[in-house]
Amino acid sequence: MKTIVSLFSGVLFALGLSISGMTDPAKVTGFLDVTGAWDPSLIWVMVGAIAVFSSAFWGYKKSRPILAPTFNGPRSGMNVDGRLVAGSAIFGLGWGLSGICPGPALVNAASGGSIYLVFAVSMAVTLVVARRVSQISATRRGSDDVKLA
Amino acid sequence: MDVSALIGGMMIGLSAAVLWVFNGRIAGISGMVSSLGDDQPPQYLPFLLGLIGTGWVISLVTVTPEPLTNGWPMALLSGALVGLGTFLANGCTSGHAVCGISRLSVRSITSTVVFMLVAGITVYAKAL
Numbered sequence: 001m002k003t004i005v006s007l008f009s010g011v012l013f014a015l016g017l018s019i020s021g022m023t024d025p026a027k028v029t030g031f032l033d034v035t036g037a038w039d040p041s042l043i044w045v046m047v048g049a050i051a052v053f054s055s056a057f058w059g060y061k062k063s064r065p066i067l068a069p070t071f072n073g074p075r076s077g078m079n080v081d082g083r084l085v086a087g088s089a090i091f092g093l094g095w096g097l098s099g100i101c102p103g104p105a106l107v108n109a110a111s112g113g114s115i116y117l118v119f120a121v122s123m124a125v126t127l128v129v130a131r132r133v134s135q136i137s138a139t140r141r142g143s144d145d146v147k148l149a
Numbered sequence: 150m151d152v153s154a155l156i157g158g159m160m161i162g163l164s165a166a167v168l169w170v171f172n173g174r175i176a177g178i179s180g181m182v183s184s185l186g187d188d189q190p191p192q193y194l195p196f197l198l199g200l201i202g203t204g205w206v207i208s209l210v211t212v213t214p215e216p217l218t219n220g221w222p223m224a225l226l227s228g229a230l231v232g233l234g235t236f237l238a239n240g241c242t243s244g245h246a247v248c249g250i251s252r253l254s255v256r257s258i259t260s261t262v263v264f265m266l267v268a269g270i271t272v273y274a275k276a277l
Contacts, residue, residue, distance in 0.1 A: 003195045005171045010199025012164035013176065013243075018207050020157020022242075024214035032265070032272040041151035046246060048158025049165070054251035056166030065173030072173050074239070074249075080259045087237025088245075092264035094230025096271025099217050101242040102178040102235060105228070106197065110204030111213040118221045119228035126232025127179060128186035134236075 002067050014107045020045040023107050025099025032096060165248055168196070177244025179235035238264070 021027045022045060030039035065071055095101050100108065100119055109120035165176035174192070178200075181193035207213075216224070235241040238260050240249060245264075249257020 002172050005167060006174075006193065006195035007199040009164045009168040009172075009176065010196035010201075011203045012160055012167070013196070014200045014203035014207065016157045016160030016162075016164060018157070018204075018211070019160065020154045021151075022157070025217045026215065029217065029272050032269045033276070034269050035273050036276060041154045044151045044154035045158035045161065046250075048155045048160075049162035049247045050251050052159050052162025053165045053169070053247055056162075056170055057248075057251050060170050065169070066171045068171075068173040070173060071169075073175055073252075074244075074254070078256060080256055083237050084239070084256055084260055085263055087234045087239070088260040088263035089234070089267045090230055091234025091238055091241060092267025092269075093271050094227045094232075094234055095242075095264065096268035097217075097223065097230070097275070098227035100227070100231070102182060102231060103200070103241075103243055105231070106178070106182075106201050107204035107207065108213055108216075110201045111208030112205075113213055113216065115216040115219055115221065115224045116213075118224040119216075119231075122225045122228030123232040124182050124185070126229045127183035127236050130233060130236040131183040132186050 005067065013103065016049075017103050017107055020048075022101070023104040028099040028101075028104075029096070032099075161243070161247060162251075165243070169248075175244060175248050177240050177248060179232075179241040180239065180244055183236055234264070 017023050021042060027039065027042065030037065031042040033039075091101075098119060100116070102123060105116065105120045105123055108116035168174050168176045176196070181197055184193060185191050185197075218224070231241075238245070240257065240260060242264075245254075245257040245260040250261060
């Protein structure tokens with residue numbers, strides 16, 4: 001059942017991205033081009049998405065989700081740090097250059113267009129490798145700590 | 150008001166709401182992709198298959214929007230920047246700008262301001 005919900009959610013997400021215009025790089029850079037021929041329409045994507053998700057997030061009062069034992073949200077207690085700011089800046093640079101963020105990258109890559117495919121594979125490989133490297137280095141640090149102790 | 154942008158946005162919000170209320174998980178695309186290399190079975194595979202499969206169906210019924218450039222070095226570079234940046238920031242447009250702002254997370258609000266600002270400057274600088 002969780003699998004079906006997850007699949008349905010992915011289908012809905014892709015339809016939303018496509019209908020809203022988020023998969024069109026020219027529209028996205030038009031939105032980002034505040035000093036030029038600014039096209040503010042994509043602000044309504046955020047308004048719509050935040051209105052619906054925040055209603056569900058704050059409106060659902062039960063202590064556990066309907067199909068899972070616990071909520072698996074972001075870890076709490078993390079502060080704003082240099083890594084967050086630097087990462088956001090690097091993401092902003094890539095997004096501004098291409099007009100594509102991760103969701104639309106996958107939706108457009110599925111169309112088979114070679115540029116979108118190159119973008120999506122480059123993004124996905126970087127994400128997976130970066131996470132593996134950080135996990136391995138964290139484990140190494142962990143075992144060093146054990147040795148020292 | 151741009152009605153299709155609003156309706157599409159509400160569908161994105163509903164997708165994230167369903168995933169949270171039923172499965173207790175945040176709809177953050179970059180996080181889902183990065184978890185594909187993990188040892189434990191990938192939780193988010195059905196979501197990603199739904200996303201990509203629907204992208205394929207969409208491409209059959211509508212024209213896929215043109216990329217900004219046909220140069221693959223730029224696609225390779227910008228894809229890697231988006232991957233590295235969203236890994237370090239623990240989120241992208243979905244996880245931070247939609248879910249995080251809705252949760253009133255200070256980290257997500259900061260991240261969104263920074264990536265929008267840098268993306269805006271990048272678009273401006275490219276046009277010079």
